[in-house]
Amino acid sequence: MSASPPATHTKPSFLRGLFQGEITETLLFPYPATLDERRPDEAATVHRLIAALNAMVASGLIDPRQMDENETLGEPVIKAFAEAGLLGLTTPKEYGGLGLSASAYARVFGAVASVDASLGVLIGVHCGLGGKALVLFGNDEQKARYLPALARGEMLAAYALTEPETGSDAQHIVTTARRNTENTGWLLNGRKHWIGNGHRAGMIATFAQTPIERNGETIMRPTAFIVRPDMPGFRIDGTVRKLGIRASTQAELVFEDCFVPDDHVLGEVGKGFRVAVNA
Ligand SMILES: Cc1cc2nc3c(=O)[nH]c(=O)nc-3n(C[C@H](O)[C@H](O)[C@H](O)COP(=O)(O)OP(=O)(O)OC[C@H]3O[C@@H](n4cnc5c(N)ncnc54)[C@H](O)[C@@H]3O)c2cc1C
Incomplete structure (x- = not known):
């Protein structure tokens, strides 16, 4: 069986070079002016x-x-x-x-x-x-x-991606968002934890799996939402005590049929992973 050819990349990358055991000095020097x-x-x-x-x-x-x-x-x-x-x-x-x-x-x-x-x-x-x-x-x-x-x-702003079940593997969050019966927005259900500023934020960028159509099938993909603490169904379920950086507070957030109107979708429906990684 022949091995598949390595992916070809046209643009040099310093980081990719490190993984391949190469330091691409041309990408570092001349060192930029201050x-x-x-x-x-x-x-x-x-x-x-x-x-x-x-x-x-x-x-x-x-x-x-x-x-x-x-x-x-x-x-x-x-x-x-x-x-x-x-x-x-x-x-x-x-x-x-x-x-x-x-x-x-x-x-x-x-x-x-x-x-x-x-x-x-x-x-x-x-x-x-x-x-x-x-x-x-x-x-x-x-x-x-x-x-x-x-x-x-x-x-204050917060960013709520991490869940009790999912940290690094952000693509597989389990919080869901489904259309409300009036079709005016989304109902979020799930929990987020370790959320910095979460206990006092006025605006929270968060993420939930939403159904989208692809190749005639309904699949779930993350969508980004702006949640405000005054939205019905949003609750702060306490804060986390830590051994270090103790003056920074991380909160547990709960969405229980939390209604988020359509004008609070951040970016495109089903493209929330892009929002998460680019931010
Ligand atoms: C002080 C603090 C503040 C935080 N603030 C926020 C915040 O504001 N918003 C927010 O959304 N989250 C926040 N987090 C959560 C943080 O983003 C997560 O802790 C992080 O994503 C890791 O997730 P996890 O804790 O579930 O660990 P896991 O994902 O379960 O990882 C556990 C260990 O396994 C390793 N690991 C995981 N996957 C792989 C893999 N595929 N291959 C090899 N090793 C792997 C990890 O490197 C780690 O060592 C905060 C966390 C802390 C501690």
Whole structure:
């Protein structure tokens, strides 16, 4: 039996090279110019944000030891983050955020996480996961409705993918969404756990299996939804205590016939896995 030929890839990939035991130096060098050289305006924003963060530490507003003991970040810290612009790092400027590039975001994120990893989780979940799903896949109406409020810190974003039965294997989540009898939206049923910001989020990007037609058959594929805590059938079933990053809170969320209207589908029905991995 002849072996099948290896897949041919036209574009070189640094990561693929690592798996093949090769370091593709041409993809690394010349090392890119620093952010200060490439984008001085954006670098100035980064310096301003880090200075604001350091001032919060110096004034005692951020006290990692206290936050760890209390197992919470506290509203004053979230308010100060919002005022400094730290909750709108990845939100496009037209929606009231700073619209930072990936390298600028990484610089700020590194500074935040080095003060306290729990603060890193707050920013990562808000700007990098829940908010990012909306930036990448939200329609104009969804963006206009939620992004300015997220950038101003009036609400936090969460990203609810993991379930008691399914973590890494995100394609096989068991939460389902079926059409309601009035055909105006979806009824979600299932549980999500380990959800950062989940206990206080105003907007949660979540995922459920929905029936779709393919080749004359009905199959189940994940769809992304925007869930708000005031939607009927949504419940927070407590939070998880941890040994580390204790000031960051992870919640258990329950959907019991949770009604999500059609205008809160994020991206296309049946294409939720794309949303999950791209965010
Ligand atoms: C502090 C914290 C915050 C979190 N925040 C969020 C959040 O905001 N939103 C959210 O949705 N989730 C969140 N999670 C959940 C996190 O994404 C999951 O824990 C993660 O996806 C792993 O899933 P799991 O815990 O079910 O482990 P499993 O998927 O059961 O994996 C267990 C072990 O098996 C290994 N493994 C799994 N599959 C394979 C494979 N195919 N081959 C080889 N090894 C494999 C894994 O690497 C791991 O070591 C959070 C978790 C923590 C701890």
